[in-house]
Amino acid sequence: MSTNADRANPDLIRALLKAYVDKDRPAAEALLAPAFSFTSPLDNALGRAAYFDICWPNSQNFESFDVCDLIEDGERVVMTYEATLSDGKRFRNVEIHTVREGLIASVEVYFGWNVPHEVPPGKHRDTD
Numbered sequence: 001m002s003t004n005a006d007r008a009n010p011d012l013i014r015a016l017l018k019a020y021v022d023k024d025r026p027a028a029e030a031l032l033a034p035a036f037s038f039t040s041p042l043d044n045a046l047g048r049a050a051y052f053d054i055c056w057p058n059s060q061n062f063e064s065f066d067v068c069d070l071i072e073d074g075e076r077v078v079m080t081y082e083a084t085l086s087d088g089k090r091f092r093n094v095e096i097h098t099v100r101e102g103l104i105a106s107v108e109v110y111f112g113w114n115v116p117h118e119v120p121p122g123k124h125r126d127t128d
Contacts, residue, residue: 004031005102010070012104013077013097017065025056033103040109061085068092075099082115090115 004012012031019028029052036048038055046054062083069080077097084090092112098105119125 007102008072009075009077009097009099010072012099012102013070013079013095014067016097016104017067017081020059020062021064023059025052025059028052028056028059031104033100033105036104037106038109039107041111061087075105080112 007015016028016031019025019031032048032051034048036051038046038051043051043054063086064084066082066084067079068082069078071078075098077099078094079097080092080094082090082092091114094110094112096108096110098107
């Protein structure tokens with residue numbers, strides 16, 4: 001029988017994205033460490049239970065993830081992806097995942113921009 005420890009770190013991260021698209025919480029739970037931590041611009045080091053309470057319901061809105069870049073550096077995997085939501089909206093994020101002993105120990109999300117970008121090429125968006 002295969003365990004998460006048998007899988008390459010990038011494969012674990014791709015499996016978590018697949019769990020989101022498939023709305024498969026048991027698959028996601030099997031990938032996350034008991035002491036899992038989730039941080040984003042909206043969340044500061046949420047624990048596993050809070051992550052599933054607050055963030056997991058958003059899986060209902062995801063249709064697909066297209067991985068643009070994936071860089072493995074030891075126990076860390078840095079990924080840029082473009083996500084498509086069920087309403088057709090697309091956006092780009094960067095995530096840093098830390099994997100330990102075959103489980104995802106933490107995720108840091110850095111929100112990106114809408115796709116296509118709302119600011120014309122070579123321009124700066126006024127914030128006024």
